[in-house]
Amino acid sequence: MEVNPIHSLIIEYNTDFPNKIYFCLIDNFKDLMGIFINISCERIGRNFFELLRYIKKADIDIGLRVTKITECCAKKLKEIGIRAIMFNVNNISEKKRETSTTFTDSILQNVEKNIKICQKYKIPVEITTILTKKNIGEIEKLIEFCLNREVVNLIIQRPVILATTSYGYEYLDPITYRKFLTFLLQKMNEVDGKMLIVLSHFPHKILLAREIGKETYYSKIAKYGGCSAGLISCAITKDGNVVPCLPLREVIAGNIIGENFKDIWENSPVFKLLRNRENLKGKCGKCKYKNLCGGCRAEAYYAFGDLLEEDPTCWL
Numbered sequence: 360m361e362v363n364p365i366h367s368l369i370i371e372y373n374t375d376f377p378n379k380i381y382f383c384l385i386d387n388f389k390d391l392m393g394i395f396i397n398i399s400c401e402r403i404g405r406n407f408f409e410l411l412r413y414i415k416k417a418d419i420d421i422g423l424r425v426t427k428i429t430e431c432c433a434k435k436l437k438e439i440g441i442r443a444i445m446f447n448v449n450n451i452s453e454k455k456r457e458t459s460t461t462f463t464d465s466i467l468q469n470v471e472k473n474i475k476i477c478q479k480y481k482i483p484v485e486i487t488t489i490l491t492k493k494n495i496g497e498i499e500k501l502i503e504f505c506l507n508r509e510v511v512n513l514i515i516q517r518p519v520i521l522a523t524t525s526y527g528y529e530y531l532d533p534i535t536y537r538k539f540l541t542f543l544l545q546k547m548n549e550v551d552g553k554m555l556i557v558l559s560h561f562p563h564k565i566l567l568a569r570e571i572g573k574e575t576y577y578s579k580i581a582k583y584g585g586c587s588a589g590l591i592s593c594a595i596t597k598d599g600n601v602v603p604c605l606p607l608r609e610v611i612a613g614n615i616i617g618e619n620f621k622d623i624w625e626n627s628p629v630f631k632l633l634r635n636r637e638n639l640k641g642k643c644g645k646c647k648y649k650n651l652c653g654g655c656r657a658e659a660y661y662a663f664g665d666l667l668e669e670d671p672t673c674w675l
């Protein structure tokens with residue numbers, strides 16, 4: 360199976376690792392289009408700025424997801440030229456028990472403070488959220504919040520992102536998904552030109568877009584698409600593990616400490632399995648859209664314990 364270059368890499372930055380480990384990743388993948396880095400504000404320091412400058416010099420887009428921002432930090436990030444700063448409006452904790460997914464006033468006020476600092480330094484802001492049963496009815500409120508604060512992108516992710524946190528795996532049934540995606544595609548039209556609503560980890564959105572005639576130019580010509588995990592993207596956890604995507608953090612293809620990242624990308628059995636959609640099982644395996652969609656591999660993994668099983672959230 361053909362090995363594609365990595366287009367998009369997500370990194371949970373670890374301040375204990377020497378920067379040269381991250382430099383090596385950049386040097387090996389000149390075709391990288393974007394790097395998204397998750398880091399908590401307290402850990403942003405000299406080494407981190409050095410890494411950002413290195414990435415920027417390689418002409419790679421940088422998106423940052425931080426918990427909060429200070430004026431001093433925003434000023435430096437602006438000088439470096441990062442593409443955008445992203446804030447999560449869910450209160451997510453991997454270990455503690457206070458994970459909350461609703462958009463409480465205190466969470467929104469806190470995000471608003473961060474937005475103001477970024478905007479003072481003319482840094483575009485993105486908001487990310489994780490859809491859950493608890494907040495599905497509040498998404499419209501969040502869209503309004505973002506529109507009123509000139510947020511450039513609102514990124515909505517599916518609840519499987521929370522599978523490894525104290526929140527656990529939450530399954531949204533196919534009918535709910537279809538209804539929600541239909542609503543969002545309409546909303547996307549309404550906010551067109553003012554803000555972009557991005558659906559992350561929703562590979563079957565392309566089918567609905569086709570059905571209602573809202574395809575993008577790319578989706579019209581695409582023969583291959585949907586879930587990009589292991590095909591053109593992957594993630595590196597804070598332990599250095601290379602995984603197909605952050606929800607699949609238990610599915611380890613290798614580790615950047617002591618192993619060659621390029622070798623992991625090209626030869627790991629996990630990535631080889633994901634690259635060949637003929638390996639898919641159940642209804643995804645028989646589906647005529649499998650090359651365009653491929654189903655969410657994380658949903659399959661948490662629902663059936665098998666990375667290659669069908670996506671249980673699909674309405675087809």
Ligand code: SF4
Nearest residue numbers: 643646652653654673
């Ligand atoms: S069956 Fe699987 S591949 Fe086909 S549209 Fe549904 S999720 Fe995508």
